Amino acid sequence: MSTHTSGLAIETAGLVKTFGETRAVDGVDLAVPAGTVYGVLGPNGAGKTTTVKMLATLLRPDGGHARVFGHDVVHEADEVRGRVSLTGQYASVDEDLTGTENLVLLGRLLGHGKAAARERGDQLLAAFGLTDAAAKQVKHYSGGMRRRIDIAASILNTPDLLFLDEPTTGLDPRSRNQVWDIVRAVVAQGTTVLLTTQYLDEADQLASRIAVIDKGRVIAEGTKGELKASVGAGSVHLRLRDAEERPEAERVLRNLLVAEVQPEPDPVALTARLGAAASDTAADQAAKALGELARAGITVDSFSLGQPSLDEVFLALTGHDTGQSTDGDSGTGTDKKDGVAA
Ligand SMILES: Nc1ncnc2c1ncn2[C@@H]1O[C@H](COP(=O)(O)OP(=O)(O)O)[C@@H](O)[C@H]1O
Ligand SMILES: [Mg+2]
Numbered sequence: 001m002s003t004h005t006s007g008l009a010i011e012t013a014g015l016v017k018t019f020g021e022t023r024a025v026d027g028v029d030l031a032v033p034a035g036t037v038y039g040v041l042g043p044n045g046a047g048k049t050t051t052v053k054m055l056a057t058l059l060r061p062d063g064g065h066a067r068v069f070g071h072d073v074v075h076e077a078d079e080v081r082g083r084v085s086l087t088g089q090y091a092s093v094d095e096d097l098t099g100t101e102n103l104v105l106l107g108r109l110l111g112h113g114k115a116a117a118r119e120r121g122d123q124l125l126a127a128f129g130l131t132d133a134a135a136k137q138v139k140h141y142s143g144g145m146r147r148r149i150d151i152a153a154s155i156l157n158t159p160d161l162l163f164l165d166e167p168t169t170g171l172d173p174r175s176r177n178q179v180w181d182i183v184r185a186v187v188a189q190g191t192t193v194l195l196t197t198q199y200l201d202e203a204d205q206l207a208s209r210i211a212v213i214d215k216g217r218v219i220a221e222g223t224k225g226e227l228k229a230s231v232g233a234g235s236v237h238l239r240l241r242d243a244e245e246r247p248e249a250e251r252v253l254r255n256l257l258v259a260e261v262q263p264e265p266d267p268v269a270l271t272a273r274l275g276a277a278a279s280d281t282a283a284d285q286a287a288k289a290l291g292e293l294a295r296a297g298i299t300v301d302s303f304s305l306g307q308p309s310l311d312e313v314f315l316a317l318t319g320h321d322t323g324q325s326t327d328g329d330s331g332t333g334t335d336k337k338d339g340v341a342a
Contacts, residue, residue, distance in 0.1 A: 006070065009034040009161050009192040010055060014064030017050050024050040026216030027064065032209075034069075034160075037183060037193040039207030041200065041314075047216040048196035052163045055194070056086045068161060085159035087167060092153045095139040099130050099149055102138060107156050124152040128182060144175025151182055155191070162186060164195045168202060180205055200311050212317060220317050227313050233274040234282040234307045236289060241299035243267040249298050256292050257285055268301070282307075 010032035017025040025047045032038040040048050053059040055066055057077040065072060071079040093102040100121055107117030125134045128148040133141060138149060147167055154162060164183065168176040183206055187193050197203050203210045204224055212220040212227070220227055228234075236259075240246055246263060249270060253261045259272040272289070274282050286305050293300055 007034055008032060008067075010038075010066070010068055010194065012051075012055070012064065012066040015051065015054060015061055015066055016063030017047075017054060017059060018062050023216050025054070025061075028213070028216070028218055030211060030218070030221075032192065032194060034192050035187070035190060036208040037187050037195055037206045039203035039210040040194065040196045040213060041198070041203045041210055042196075042213035043198055045215075046213045048213065049165055050216075051213075052086070052165050052194065052196060056084055056163055057081055058086075083160040084163065085154040085157075085161075086163045087150050087154040087165065093138050093149055096137055098135050098137055099125055099141075100134045102149065103152060103156065106153050110157050112156075120156060124156070127185070128152050129178060142175070144171050144178060147171060147175065147179055148182065151179070151186075155186060158189060159191055161192045161194065164193060166196055166198065169198065176202070200314065212314060214318050220313070228308050230313070230316070232308045232312070233285070234305060235274065236272045236282070236286045237304045237306065238270045238272075238289075238293075238300055239266070239302045240268045240270070241301050245298045246270060248296060249293055252292050252296050252298070253289055256289055259285070 008031050010030055012028055012030045015025055015028040015030075016023065028047070028051060030038075030040075030051075040051065042048055050059065054061050055068060055073060057073050057080050060074060065074070067073070068080045069083055071083075073080050092106075094105070097105065100118075103121030103124060104114075104117045107120055108114065110117075112120065122131075122134070125131050128151070130145060130148060130152070133145055138146065141149065151164070151167065167183070168179050171179065180202070183193060183195065193206075195203070195206060207224070209221070209223055210227060211218045220230065222230075236257075238249070240249055246268065250261050250263065253259065253270070253272050257272055258275040260275075261270065261272045263270055274285055280288070282305055286303070290300060290303065
């Protein structure tokens with residue numbers, strides 16, 4: 001698939017795009033391994049779409065450079081275009097045509113014969129659960145169906161690199177899950193996926209590595225585990241047999257663990273948030289805690305170990321939340337912690 005030697009699908013260094021006073025992308029360095037889903041996570045206005053447009057050769061960078069499979073996006077734009085496909089906040093399908101008509105038309109435009117275009121279209125409609133809607137005009141599709149036909153249209157020719165720009169924004173949970181399954185299927189076929197998202201759980205579900213961007217800058221980068229480790233080791237959730245034993249259980253846990261121990265609204269439940277600095281793994285700490293509680297004669301009915309959410313990661317890195325509940329520029333007016341290294 002990738003013919004150059006670095007094994008990277010995307011490499012950028014100091015990438016910049018300005019719109020008047022706005023530094024939409026403000027010196028972004030990315031290294032995206034081929035054959036993986038790479039998540040670019042950030043709130044509205046962070047610079048995700050602008051970054052994707054530069055990588056897809058739709059916008060010319062004002063500074064820095066970017067290579068896609070070793071090809072410079074400015075000087076070798078044709079080579080880049082031949083290997084990438086884009087799905088996102090763009091119309092690629094015609095609302096007045098049916099699902100089948102759209103895919104056949106696009107297949108013909110890509111140079112497939114009529115029968116081959118029809119076959120590939122039918123195959124994708126079936127794979128994306130759209131067979132029943134194949135003869136319906138796209139304007140009558142639900143949001144989830146629309147997103148699926150958009151992705152189908154973008155992988156008619158299996159691209160080496162697929163940009164998915166917020167593919168599930170605004171979708172209901174069931175439709176999101178369907179799109180996630182499609183993304184997993186696409187990457188299983190060898191396509192590299194650059195996925196932008198505002199949803200922390202989406203990056204967590206799909207991506208191997210994640211770059212967190214805020215105001216045009218990468219503020220953290222790494223595997224999910226690395227990002228989570230920068231915030232904390234996780235949480236231990238306990239349910240006790242007897243609510244009267246809870247104060248004693250809290251005492252035992254506080255003495256034993258580098259943790260913030262909190263009683264839950266449920267009178268038998270307790271949560272211990274494990275610190276990032278502790279040398280033991282979360283599982284080791286949890287095992288110790290259970291042993292100590294047993295020795296103290298406290299019966300634990302159920303127990304679970306959870307990793308910190310990416311929401312907590314974002315808050316810790318940026319000092320502000322992800323603004324999921326607002327529709328505007330959530331970040332503006334909030335100070336950024338420039339000291340947090342990528
Ligand atoms: N064509 C444009 N003209 C002027 N400003 C723009 C344009 N495109 C994006 N911006 C601004 O650049 C910033 C980043 O936008 P964008 O890349 O769309 O962010 P995201 O996709 O993360 O929501 C925002 O402040 C946005 O208003
Ligand atoms: Mg965008």
